[in-house]
Amino acid sequence: MTGFNKVMLMGHLTRDPQIKYLPNQSAITEFGLACNRHFKTAQGEEKEETLFVDCTAFGKPGETIHKWCQKGKPLFIEGRLKHDTWTDKTTGGKRSKISVVVESFQFLNVATTPSVTPERTEQGGKLAEPQGNLAFAEADIPF
Numbered sequence: 001m002t003g004f005n006k007v008m009l010m011g012h013l014t015r016d017p018q019i020k021y022l023p024n025q026s027a028i029t030e031f032g033l034a035c036n037r038h039f040k041t042a043q044g045e046e047k048e049e050t051l052f053v054d055c056t057a058f059g060k061p062g063e064t065i066h067k068w069c070q071k072g073k074p075l076f077i078e079g080r081l082k083h084d085t086w087t088d089k090t091t092g093g094k095r096s097k098i099s100v101v102v103e104s105f106q107f108l109n110v111a112t113t114p115s116v117t118p119e120r121t122e123q124g125g126k127l128a129e130p131q132g133n134l135a136f137a138e139a140d141i142p143f
Contacts, residue, residue: 005080007100010108011035013073014052019066029062031055033075057102065105074108
């Protein structure tokens, strides 16, 4: 039996994206995303909860997010969950964290920024170059 690991989130960046480069010049961009959920309690009270998620984008998609996004900007991402574990250097205890590895994304301010959805290559599922930056006005949307 095989598993399925797919995540779709829409939220606002909690901090400016931070970019690093590996020795082979491949980009790694890290950012936080805040996703809000609105609901009513059994007593009819309106409530909101916020989930804070750490995200990582690699390669050209990461460079694009770093270039066009900043704290507070809305973003839609698709990706997969990643579980990291390590030993805390101070206490020696086991630590763990779940984050999202971004596989594709869309900017949500369509009138002012491009939309990028990278496609998969045939070579081990690595992300290909984005198929161009598309910018269009709201009047161009047919609905």
